Amino acid sequence: MPRSALDRARSVDRTTVSFAVLTLAAFGLAATARAAVAWATAGLGAPARYAATAPGDADVFETANAIAVFGACSAGVGVILxxxxxxxxxxxxxxxxxxxxxxxxxxxxxxxxVVAGFAAGSETDYDAAAGLVILRTALVGLAAASLPALGLAVLRARARRA
Structure with a gap:
């Protein structure tokens, strides 16, 4: 019996699309958190590592640190997804x-x-070096997360040839 256009096989199934959307959402949350930290600390005049305020007065830094932790967790979840x-x-x-x-x-x-790591090592600006370190870490995490899929693809290709 002929198949209709509605019944034909999908090129990407719903489960894969759902995980891809969740991955993009997690990375979107991480990017939003990074932007929120930059916005929260922009008016302080110095990077957060040079703060010389009493611990009780560091509400902006505590908030920025909490947002940064949330962003790091979101990025980690995004890499796993x-x-x-x-x-x-x-x-x-x-x-x-x-x-x-x-x-x-x-x-x-x-x-x-590797290129981002070398560029971060030669950078004199703290913010630029921090951005390059974040890029390096993200690329290494994504490369490591792709290794199981790469191994599975190679095993399936070898099985097809045999």
């Missing part, structure tokens, strides 16, 4: 070039992390 999304995509879709694409993307993230 990124890895899960890639594994789901590899499990549910058999693309012949998927191991090569995942391998090249992972390699690009690792090279980007």
């Amino acid at each position: 990124f890895g899960v999304t890639l594994v789901l995509a590899v499990r549910r879709h058999a693309a012949r070039r998927l191991p090569s694409v995942l391998g090249l993307c992972t390699l690009a993230m690792v090279v980007g992390a």
Whole structure:
């Protein structure tokens, strides 16, 4: 019996899309938290590490630290969800070039992390160095999170060849 256009197989299933949306939401929360910390500490005139106020008077710093912790947790959840999304995509879709694409993307993230690390080491501006360190950490986390999906894609490709 012929299949209608509505019944044809979806290129991406709902579970993978749901995890991708959750991943983007987690990274969006992390970026929003980063912007909120920058906004909260912008009028202070000095980076937070040079604060010379009494602990009771550091309400802005305590708030900024709480927001930064939330942002770091959101980024961590985003990295984990990124890895899960890639594994789901590899499990549910058999693309012949998927191991090569995942391998090249992972390699690009690792090279980007190394370049960001060297750039952060030679940076004299504290804010720029902090941004580069955050970029380096994010790229390393994403590269590490993509390794299970890369391994699964390689194993599936080898099984197809055998």
